[in-house]
Amino acid sequence: MTGATASNRNGFWVGLFIVLFGVTLFILVSSLSGQREAPLISKEAKLHIASSTTDNIQKVMQFPDSQWQSIENSNFGISPEAHWFKVDIPPKTSADQRLIEVSNATLDYVDVCFVVQTQEHAAILSQIKSGDNVAFNQRAISHDQLVFAVPDSTFTISLYLRVKTQGIIMVPVKLWKEEHYIQFIGSHRIFIGIFYGFMAAMGLINLFLFVTSRNISTLLYAGYVICLSLLLAGSQGLAYRFLWPESILFQKYSSLLFASLMVYFSSSFTAKLLDIKYKFTPLCKFYNAISIA
Numbered sequence: 531m532t533g534a535t536a537s538n539r540n541g542f543w544v545g546l547f548i549v550l551f552g553v554t555l556f557i558l559v560s561s562l563s564g565q566r567e568a569p570l571i572s573k574e575a576k577l578h579i580a581s582s583t584t585d586n587i588q589k590v591m592q593f594p595d596s597q598w599q600s601i602e603n604s605n606f607g608i609s610p611e612a613h614w615f616k617v618d619i620p621p622k623t624s625a626d627q628r629l630i631e632v633s634n635a636t637l638d639y640v641d642v643c644f645v646v647q648t649q650e651h652a653a654i655l656s657q658i659k660s661g662d663n664v665a666f667n668q669r670a671i672s673h674d675q676l677v678f679a680v681p682d683s684t685f686t687i688s689l690y691l692r693v694k695t696q697g698i699i700m701v702p703v704k705l706w707k708e709e710h711y712i713q714f715i716g717s718h719r720i721f722i723g724i725f726y727g728f729m730a731a732m733g734l735i736n737l738f739l740f741v742t743s744r745n746i747s748t749l750l751y752a753g754y755v756i757c758l759s760l761l762l763a764g765s766q767g768l769a770y771r772f773l774w775p776e777s778i779l780f781q782k783y784s785s786l787l788f789a790s791l792m793v794y795f796s797s798s799f800t801a802k803l804l805d806i807k808y809k810f811t812p813l814c815k816f817y818n819a820i821s822i823a
Contacts, residue, residue: 570703572703573603611694733756
């Protein structure tokens, strides 16, 4: 092994360690920030899985309690049916604006309806359509997460949430005071910015190394870092907000695209780095199969 080759490989391992450190930092920051988030109100909600004949807010509002079931968590697996959630929001007790946040930016359709029940009748205060299948500039609040303003009312408000998506139906719903949400987002964005800046620097450095050295491994590594960053940004709604806000179709399939490309680049990079093409042919075929798949 020449000195240049050994130096390149050592550089790759250092780079790999840095990326793993960056991902660990991202998970740690997300975990720590989650401890300061508003509590979930999803666990206080009730669920109704709608058929095509009852998938209508006017009908859902008339359901008796017997047609609603209590829920224990925010994950409901994969289902083609629309899921309706109902939860009561207590009357407003201060001048602070309140916000509802659905902390899953990958849901296809999220329809929100705020209803106030008086002694005479139920009145719809506001209806909002959102989700991945709605253009970003049509969102009620321009935010990477799904955020909705709670109408002012001296009565208890019933929140009706309709969710339909091709992926996993995970619906974590939080109730915020606007001031607390702004404070949370301000501190959280600092760490998120550091993480993505870190990943962008790693990708650009390896692209520069490829241009100067023509070493294909640096290109594969840069592709892995970039696809991992775009996958995370897409799942958080950041990419939809800043990179392709007008492309509903691309947002719909971006996670699948970048996840597949990430596996391709990572498997190809690993095979190239370990030089298994000549040293361990069966393992090389395995990595090639993963890349093709």
